[in-house]
Amino acid sequence: MNDTLTDLLQRNAEHADAFENRFDDVQDAQHPDAVTVCCSDSRVLQDHIWGNEKPGHIFTCSNIGNRVVQRTDAGDVVSGDVLYPIAHTGTELAVVVGHTGCGAVTATYDALTDGVSDAPGIEHCLDLLKPRLEAGVEALPDDVGRAGAINRLVEYNVDRQVEALRESDDVPDAVDVVGVVYDFQDVYSDRRGEVHVVNVGGETDVETLREQHPEVASRIDRLWEY
Incomplete structure (x- = not known):
């Protein structure tokens, strides 16, 4: 048996001991308070970044590039895994979670600037990001390095992902859509692992957001107000 799997199973046994009674209220149904769309990156611990240990509280989705759309014969639509809790469990908060140093964004940047390609399955994902990032690449300041x-x-x-959710007819206006960066x-600061709010309902101006949301003003920040 692979040593890593053996270790994972042991950790799962500890998890089961700790969580044995925490599923009593959600065994038959779920009504999560939020749906999060995170990047599929081993450094982004989807529940742990919120300190969550409550089953049924957060509906977690992940894919490379924290995308909210999927491509269908009818065109690009809100991905079913993101839409499900909104449409069927009464969830009224959607949080798009990007992260610093994102590999999917890096690969998309390289594809748009240098024509770099990847395996077909990855290319499919990047093709969903390219049209949304192309204008951003063109607007980048000349004086920033690659990491910046x-x-x-x-x-x-x-x-752009927040925008896609807000513009979709499938997402009710009552759903709050927020964009953050992990x-x-x-x-953003020397507190590694901290989440910073960059977009609330399409508003991206930092001072406006801080005025509108003083209770979290210290957590609102952006690198780029284009």
Whole structure:
């Protein structure tokens, strides 16, 4: 048996011991308070970044590039895994979670600037990001280096995903849509693992957001107000 799997099973046994009674209220149905759309990155611990240990509280989705759309014969639509809790469990908060140093954003940047390609399955995902990031790549300041460009595009990508949710007829107006960036590279502050709010309902101006949401003003920040 693979040693890593053996270790995972042992940790799962500890999890089962700790969580044995925490499923009593959600065994038959779920009504999560939020749906989060995170990047599929081993450094982004989807529940742990919120300190969540409550089953049924957060409906977690992940894919490379924290995308909210999927491609169908009818065109690009809100992905079913994101839409499900909104449409069927009464969830009224959607949080798009980007992260510093995102590999999917980096790969998209390289594809748009240098024509770099990847395996077909990855290319399919990047093809959903390219049209949303292309204008952002063109608008990047000339005086930022590669890392700075990537992290600005992380924000830009979060904005575009928030926009896609807000513009979809499948997402009711009553659903709050928020965009955040998870930072483990000391980009926004020296508190690694902290989440920074960059977009609330399409509003991206930092001062406006701080005025509108004083209770979390210290957590609102952006690298790029384009």
